[in-house]
Every structure is written in C-alpha cells, then in structure tokens.
Amino acid sequence: MDAFSTALHRELRGSGVHASVMRLGPVRTDFFDAARRLENGGSIPAERWAVPVERVNHALWQLLEKPRRVVYLPGWLWISQLADPLLGGLIDRLGPLLLRRSGKHR
Numbered sequence: 001m002d003a004f005s006t007a008l009h010r011e012l013r014g015s016g017v018h019a020s021v022m023r024l025g026p027v028r029t030d031f032f033d034a035a036r037r038l039e040n041g042g043s044i045p046a047e048r049w050a051v052p053v054e055r056v057n058h059a060l061w062q063l064l065e066k067p068r069r070v071v072y073l074p075g076w077l078w079i080s081q082l083a084d085p086l087l088g089g090l091i092d093r094l095g096p097l098l099l100r101r102s103g104k105h106r
Contacts, residue, residue, distance in 0.1 A: 009069045018067035022059065025077050026050040049074065 001021070008019035028050040035041045051074050059073050072078045 020063055020067055020069060022071045022073060023077060024073050027056055028052050
C-alpha cells in the first residue's frame, strides 16, 4: 500500500488530486486494555509510545487541508525510513526469536 500510494502521489502531481499515506505507530485504543484482560495476555510494550486517537484525527485533518506524500505519527517515526533499509533484515530475523524467548509467540 505504501509503494502504491507513493507511485500514485507522483503520478497525480500537478493534477489537483492528491494521494497521501499516514504511517502510524501504535494508537491508544481499547486494544491495549483488552490484551491485559486476556487470561494469557499482558501489557504491550508499544503502549508507552501510543498516540491518542484524537491526535490521529487532527493529523488527518491537517493532511486534508495541506496534502503531502507522507505523514508520520508520532513524528519521530520518520527515522523508520532510514532504519528499515539498514536494519530491516536483522529485525525480520531477530524479532521472532525474541518473541519466542519472551513466551508471547507460539
């Protein structure tokens, strides 16, 4: 979806029609509370960085008023565009191992 929206954004440039993508990190929803209530559930580390739904709504309205190709929320996620090409393969290999070690992944 990300590559498609980028290609569409470039193809539509100058036409008055805009295509954008919002790259969201964790969003504070009932999901985190529901995960804690499950018998084998628990807290999810990403919750500490979760942004409120209202902040996502505000960013969306800003994007509609002033279109651009991409919006990162929270803003510090822009670093992911640099980190993924450098560390993506390593994370793909280590992530499942770390999950298995923590006992949260089966």
